[in-house]
Amino acid sequence: xxxxxxxxxxxxxxxxxxxxxxxxxxxxxxxxxxxxxxxxxxxxxxxxxxxxxxxxxxxxxxxxxxxxxxxxxxxxxxxxxxxxxxxxxxxxxxxxxxxxxxxxxxxxxxxxxxxxxxxxxxxxxxxxxxxxxxxxxxxxxxxxxxxxxxxxxxxxxxxxxxxxxxxxxxxxxxxxxxxxxxxxxxxxxxxxxxxxxxxxxxxxxxxxxxxxxxxxxxxxxxxxxxxxxxxxxxxxxxxxxxxxxxxxxxxxxxxxx
Amino acid sequence: xxxxxxxxxxxxxxxxxxxxxxxxxxxxxxxxxxxxxxxxxxxxxxxxxxxxxxxxxxxxxxxxxxxxxxxxxxxxxxxxxxxxxxxxxxxxxxxxxxxxxxxxxxxxxxxxxxxxxxxxxxxxxxxxxxxxxxxxxxxxxxxxxxxxxxxxxxxxxxxxxxxxxxxxxxxxxxxxxxxxxxxxxxxxxxxxxxxxxxxxxxxxxxxxxxxxxxxxxxxxxxxxxxxxxxxxxxxxxxxxxxxxxxxxxxxxxxxxxxxxxxxxxxxxxxxxxxxxxxxxxxxxxxxxxxxxxxxxxxxxxxxxxxxxxxxxxxxxxxxxxxxxxxxxxxxxxxxxxxxxxxxxxxxxxxxxxxxxxxxxxxxxxxxxxxxxxxxxxxxxxxxxxxxxxxxxxxxxxxxxxxxxxxxxxxxxxxxxxxxxxxxxxxxxxxxxxxxxxxxxxxxxxxxxxxxxxxxxxxxxxxxxxxxxxxxxxxxxxxxxxxxxxxxxxxxxxxxxxxxxxxxxxxxxxxxxxxxxxxxxxxxxxxxxxxxxxxxxxxxxxxxxx
Numbered sequence: 001x002x003x004x005x006x007x008x009x010x011x012x013x014x015x016x017x018x019x020x021x022x023x024x025x026x027x028x029x030x031x032x033x034x035x036x037x038x039x040x041x042x043x044x045x046x047x048x049x050x051x052x053x054x055x056x057x058x059x060x061x062x063x064x065x066x067x068x069x070x071x072x073x074x075x076x077x078x079x080x081x082x083x084x085x086x087x088x089x090x091x092x093x094x095x096x097x098x099x100x101x102x103x104x105x106x107x108x109x110x111x112x113x114x115x116x117x118x119x120x121x122x123x124x125x126x127x128x129x130x131x132x133x134x135x136x137x138x139x140x141x142x143x144x145x146x147x148x149x150x151x152x153x154x155x156x157x158x159x160x161x162x163x164x165x166x167x168x169x170x171x172x173x174x175x176x177x178x179x180x181x182x183x184x185x186x187x188x189x190x191x192x193x194x195x196x197x198x199x200x201x202x203x204x205x206x207x208x209x210x211x212x213x214x215x216x217x218x219x220x221x222x223x224x225x226x227x228x229x230x231x232x233x234x235x236x237x238x239x240x241x242x243x244x245x246x247x248x249x250x251x252x253x254x255x256x257x
Numbered sequence: 258x259x260x261x262x263x264x265x266x267x268x269x270x271x272x273x274x275x276x277x278x279x280x281x282x283x284x285x286x287x288x289x290x291x292x293x294x295x296x297x298x299x300x301x302x303x304x305x306x307x308x309x310x311x312x313x314x315x316x317x318x319x320x321x322x323x324x325x326x327x328x329x330x331x332x333x334x335x336x337x338x339x340x341x342x343x344x345x346x347x348x349x350x351x352x353x354x355x356x357x358x359x360x361x362x363x364x365x366x367x368x369x370x371x372x373x374x375x376x377x378x379x380x381x382x383x384x385x386x387x388x389x390x391x392x393x394x395x396x397x398x399x400x401x402x403x404x405x406x407x408x409x410x411x412x413x414x415x416x417x418x419x420x421x422x423x424x425x426x427x428x429x430x431x432x433x434x435x436x437x438x439x440x441x442x443x444x445x446x447x448x449x450x451x452x453x454x455x456x457x458x459x460x461x462x463x464x465x466x467x468x469x470x471x472x473x474x475x476x477x478x479x480x481x482x483x484x485x486x487x488x489x490x491x492x493x494x495x496x497x498x499x500x501x502x503x504x505x506x507x508x509x510x511x512x513x514x515x516x517x518x519x520x521x522x523x524x525x526x527x528x529x530x531x532x533x534x535x536x537x538x539x540x541x542x543x544x545x546x547x548x549x550x551x552x553x554x555x556x557x558x559x560x561x562x563x564x565x566x567x568x569x570x571x572x573x574x575x576x577x578x579x580x581x582x583x584x585x586x587x588x589x590x591x592x593x594x595x596x597x598x599x600x601x602x603x604x605x606x607x608x609x610x611x612x613x614x615x616x617x618x619x620x621x622x623x624x625x626x627x628x629x630x631x632x633x634x635x636x637x638x639x640x641x642x643x644x645x646x647x648x649x650x651x652x653x654x655x656x657x658x659x660x661x662x663x664x665x666x667x668x669x670x671x672x673x674x675x676x677x678x679x680x681x682x683x684x685x686x687x688x689x690x691x692x693x694x695x696x697x698x699x700x701x702x703x704x705x706x707x708x709x710x711x712x713x714x715x716x717x718x719x720x721x722x723x724x725x726x727x728x729x730x731x732x733x734x735x736x737x738x739x740x741x742x743x744x745x746x747x748x749x750x751x752x753x754x755x756x757x758x759x760x761x762x763x764x765x766x767x768x769x770x771x772x773x774x775x776x777x778x779x780x781x782x783x784x785x786x787x788x789x790x791x792x793x794x795x796x797x798x799x800x801x802x
Contacts, residue, residue, distance in 0.1 A: 083666070
């Protein structure tokens with residue numbers, strides 16, 4: 001039986017009086033790619049920030065490979081995280097940044113260097129190794145964040161919109177890396193707006209709307225659940241987030257303009 | 258677009274630039290995205306902050322103008338035998354202050370303006386390139402409006418009231434105008450320099466690192482220039498008067514140099530009966546040369562500011578990268594190295610990191626006037642040094658704020674973070690004490706007390722640093738407080754700084770008390786308290802985190 005990589009129970013995240021995540025529960029097993037989908041402001045990033053220990057939840061429990069998130073070092077050591085907004089230490093160069101991350105994660109120099117060489121070559125980042133991150137393009141910053149997340153061979157990858165800004169080649173490589181990661185027994189939580197990617201890549205998806213999980217399962221299960229959806233994940237998504245109603249009228253009105 | 262529309266547009270740009278320079282970079286992704294009222298509050302805080310910065314600069318300029326006018330108009334000090342030299346020195350000091358203060362005040366916002374993509378954003382709208390350029394130029398002037406006007410009014414006004422010389426007023430007005438142009442050009446030059454040489458300056462070699470550090474020193478020089486001028490304004494004035502009286506040949510050279518040439522013109526305009534015509538001719542000639550430079554500067558300035566955003570501000574570093582090797586260190590050392598690297602590319606952090614050392618050098622300059630460098634002097638020096646050094650832990654932790662979300666996602670123990678930052682603080686403190694002792698030794702002063710008490714006080718400084726870091730780290734971890742944003746919240750800043758200062762001052766206060774009551778117990782009291790503070794704070798910090 002696969003390990004339980006992530007176990008979230010009754011998670012509530014609030015910013016003052018605004019409740020961003022309203023008592024959600026889900027779990028992710030090793031070998032799974034769990035897609036978090038939802039419209040803008042649905043609560044995906046807030047959920048992810050709690051999982052990586054950036055945000056304190058108002059209530060609920062989160063466990064990463066049976067370690068409560070409050071046991072920060074044990075839980076965070078298992079995670080590789082790519083944030084939605086790639087705000088890294090911009091004044092450092094990628095080399096200096098990787099050195100800092102490797103120091104904090106107490107990585108062995110030989111193993112870190114061997115991985116770094118492979119990733120830098122795969123993502124074509126070597127030429128920017130000594131350029132301050134601030135001077136890099138958004139795509140290259142994203143590559144730095146992805147490599148930093150993979151460097152310590154984490155058991156759990158948490159990727160918040162990781163494909164934003166990436167070129168086709170790097171997107172393809174990242175998707176392959178994700179597949180390879182789960183084949184080796186790792187787990188992935190993946191947030192995206194690109195329905196095609198989620199449909200092809202995720203073994204399980206959860207659709208969040210207004211801070212609640214409104215639907216969860218494999219794409220096939222969701223299809224069966226939402227009978228009137230024509231079949232694509234995009235249709236299912238619009239249906240369960242109740243965004244479909246009136247959409248034709250809106251499109252028609254726009255066309256008439 | 259007519260002028261009023263352009264002015265309104267420049268106001269919007271200015272609001273955005275102020276916000277970017279103060280909050281968005283420092284707060285990283287810890288801004289409370291959800292609460293609209295919080296965002297509104299942050300925007301208004303940014304505007305208030307920039308306004309306060311302008312007002313403070315204006316108040317400083319006004320106060321200096323007033324003080325200098327008073328001192329040159331009522332020469333009571335016996336050493337000031339020559340009134341015209343006093344006026345020349347006073348006006349020159351004022352001009353130097355205007356130059357440095359305006360530069361320093363506008364540097365941060367101007368650097369943000371240079372690196373912003375504001376022109377790119379505006380160019381997407383139906384505005385002509387010329388309108389975009391004009392709006393940016395007006396926005397640049399908005400950064401400096403209040404101080405520029407204050408500098409222009411204050412000294413001429415007070416000077417006129419005190420001397421009644423209208424010619425002198427015009428001479429000073431002319432000099433202040435030239436200085437303001439120099440200050441604006443210097444600001445934009447330094448901001449460009451920062452983006453091309455420091456922010457975009459990559460490279461791995463030791464030479465590249467040295468060059469970057471050197472550029473950083475050049476960049477932050479005006480901050481220390483103002484620190485120096487403000488601390489020693491009257492001494493500079495006195496030295497100027499006495500030097501020029503002793504070496505009259507020096508006057509000819511000074512008359513050629515900025516800002517002294519303008520000082521001489523103002524002096525001769527106020528006191529025509531004392532005019533030295535050869536000196537006046539030299540001053541006028543060099544003033545004309547500076548006027549030509551100012552004219553050229555204003556053209557360059559206008560061209561440069563109008564081009565902002567139309568060209569890439571940060572140059573992309575190009576050098577062949579031979580390998581991708583890294584050298585992971587123990588966590589605490591990794592943090593120290595990262596902090597030093599980040600500070601080497603961030604002027605505000607570099608300034609605060611180097612401040613204790615620079616302050617020490619300036620402080621040590623006064624050693625020659627000491628009758629003896631005994632316990633009292635040593636303790637007095639330690640008070641000043643402690644306050645400056647205790648700004649460091651907060652600054653060093655606020656560096657994390659730039660990428661707070663990312664840092665918090667790493668498996669980093671709080672005690673590792675606190676230990677690393679405390680070590681860095683102690684390293685800077687130790688360098689300061691070493692400089693103090695060396696200069697005391699060179700000036701043949703007794704350095705025993707400074708060295709001895711300085712070394713012992715390191716324990717107290719370490720305790721104070723741990724305390725400050727624990728308070729701030731708790732806010733960072735538990736409350737999700739954007740540590741990079743600490744400077745915008747003065748009350749929070751003070752509630753962190755004050756306990757640290759109290760801890761550092763306790764052994765000093767106890768030693769001074771013991772020195773008065775029972776002199777032989779001074780050292781024992783000092784050691785006892787400093788070590789106890791360190792032991793207790795270390796115990797609680799390491800146990801709790």
